[in-house]
Amino acid sequence: MSLTIRPAEPADAGLIFDFVRELAEYEKLLHEVGATVADIERDVFGPNPRVFSDIAEWEGEPAGFVLWFYNYSTFRGRHGIFLEDLFVRPAFRGRGIATELMRHLARRCVKESLDRFEWSVLNWNEPAIRFYRAIGALPMDAWTLQRVSGGALKKLAAG
Numbered sequence: 001m002s003l004t005i006r007p008a009e010p011a012d013a014g015l016i017f018d019f020v021r022e023l024a025e026y027e028k029l030l031h032e033v034g035a036t037v038a039d040i041e042r043d044v045f046g047p048n049p050r051v052f053s054d055i056a057e058w059e060g061e062p063a064g065f066v067l068w069f070y071n072y073s074t075f076r077g078r079h080g081i082f083l084e085d086l087f088v089r090p091a092f093r094g095r096g097i098a099t100e101l102m103r104h105l106a107r108r109c110v111k112e113s114l115d116r117f118e119w120s121v122l123n124w125n126e127p128a129i130r131f132y133r134a135i136g137a138l139p140m141d142a143w144t145l146q147r148v149s150g151g152a153l154k155k156l157a158a159g
């Protein structure tokens, strides 16, 4: 096995954008992607970035990625990691690449004393849910994600 996991570099902005679109297509949410390569360049590779990405390469070929940021738990008194995106290209699946990407972030959590590593998954995404069970993740059934966006966000802001 020739797998390398490395931090994304500015030259990867287009690759990350492609991964984001491939993930969105898989999730049947391509119509919701409004982000551009310029957004990724600014937010992942600009000064003092608040969002980060790691790239998995299989024999030098880009195979998958994670994109993540730090969150915080007041109950635990610790930062954590929120995983925004995990994606492995179909041709590279079943080789343990996602497992290694998740292990990579789990190691960061341990090293930086981060207490929680968490993410959302679509209810219908059974293969991903099976994968998450296999790596020891548990569903947070008592919690549901809440979101204000678009017109509702403007209305709330306007008062």
Ligand SMILES: CC(C)(COP(=O)(O)OP(=O)(O)OC[C@H]1O[C@@H](n2cnc3c(N)ncnc32)[C@H](O)[C@@H]1OP(=O)(O)O)[C@@H](O)C(=O)NCCC(=O)NCCS
Pocket: 023, 026, 086, 087, 088, 089, 092, 093, 094, 095, 096, 097, 098, 099, 100, 120, 121, 122, 125, 127, 128, 130, 131, 134
């Ligand atoms: C889910 C995903 C990231 C897994 O990537 P992967 O590199 O194939 O995963 P791994 O090879 O590390 O698999 C680890 C385990 O998960 C399970 N698994 C992974 N993909 C699976 C699939 N498609 N079907 C069934 N089981 C699967 C296997 O049990 C495997 O265990 P094994 O080692 O005993 O075979 C990948 O299928 C993917 O990118 N899917 C589309 C995007 C997606 O759903 N992302 C997550 C959004 S929340």
